[in-house]
């Protein structure tokens with residue numbers, strides 16, 4: 336990387352000063368996190384245990400919801416001593432999280448931020464958190480981005496959806512100043528027309544950013560466009576993606592257009608960054624000082640156990656630093672693969688998990704009710720990668736399947752329909768299939784592309 340005095344000034348002087356001005360000790364916390372990410376696992380446990388016990392006791396004594404939940408489960412806060420005791424606390428699913436927002440809100444500390452997440456199911460959930468939690472969120476996010484080589488003071492281009500709510504003029508001005516100080520450029524990825532994609536390519540060629548950050552599918556669409564049109568004019572640019580899961584051929588497209596430095600991040604509005612990929616590209620390191628990430632397998636009787644290494648389970652997250660409106664063992668609604676403990680090739684000791692398979696609702700059912708992971712369509716579209724620009728699979732409540740396909744300029748080969756029918760017949764047995772060749776696949780209201788949509792079905 337070339338010497339850049341502005342970057343140096345930003346990272347050493349301007350940005351820390353700006354953070355202090357806003358009363359946010361992100362910098363200090365970030366430095367602490369960076370020092371601690373190679374600590375021994377005993378040291379990490381020693382760090383997390385008091386935070387967890389403080390959270391559990393606080394939740395019991397200061398929120399109506401957790402007092403009731405602990406009492407019902409026969410858990411007395413005085414009995415809680417170690418990280419393992421977390422398993423005694425009941426899980427919190429999304430519906431309960433929605434209905435208990437006020438009862439989970441503690442008398443103190445004050446709620447500093449309240450925001451609503453729409454979620455993929457459309458039911459809004461209000462998330463409230465304290466100032467302390469906000470510092471941890473900011474610091475863990477910057478630490479995770481740093482593993483991809485993107486640090487404060489670097490120039491990044493972000494491809495995001497538009498905010499659902501328009502911020503007030505003052506908030507907008509603060510945001511603009513914040514972004515300008517950080518040299519971040521924001522581009523809407525809502526409409527991926529040829530004209531817009533070309534404008535993004537020109538921006539990248541002109542600005543030569545240190546990183547590209549954004550929705551996975553938006554970046555992959557851009558990557559395919561760059562390669563198809565022969566527009567790559569840059570060396571490797573690190574790509575940090577999140578919000579939408581990518582399939583192996585999407586990652587391959589990113590590597591072809593921007594180089595091999597492709598990094599997955601996993602987060603949500605409830606917690607911000609939950610995990611991020613490091614340069615070893617072998618799973619995601621959890622934001623372990625801020626969150627406890629559990630991967631759980633449910634037994635038919637409803638009880639749960641931790642997933643074994645390599646096994647897939649439901650993601651449950653506990654936020655150690657949000658005392659204002661605690662989230663304890665919150666089931667996000669995603670499936671991820673558990674990993675064996677042990678250090679990563681990068682030398683960091685933070686626990687790892689992943690890959691993240693995505694929403695639980697991505698699991699389809701065949702005519703007999705057998706579960707079929709939506710990811711199988713990856714296999715199918717690997718075969719058709721040179722003929723399809725984008726696709727979407729929708730399973731209706733009555734199990735009918737609709738495959739929407741956007742072909743490349745050359746169109747679909749004649750054999751495509753029989754390949755598709757044979758594939759669906761083999762993997763999602765017995766369901767009626769409809770194939771639609773379309774010019775575009777509509778994005779969700781927040782600008783995401785859902786490759787697999789499964790409507791609510793009877794269990």
Ligand SMILES: [Zn+2]
Pocket residue numbers: 613614615620679680681682683
């Ligand atoms: Zn690592």
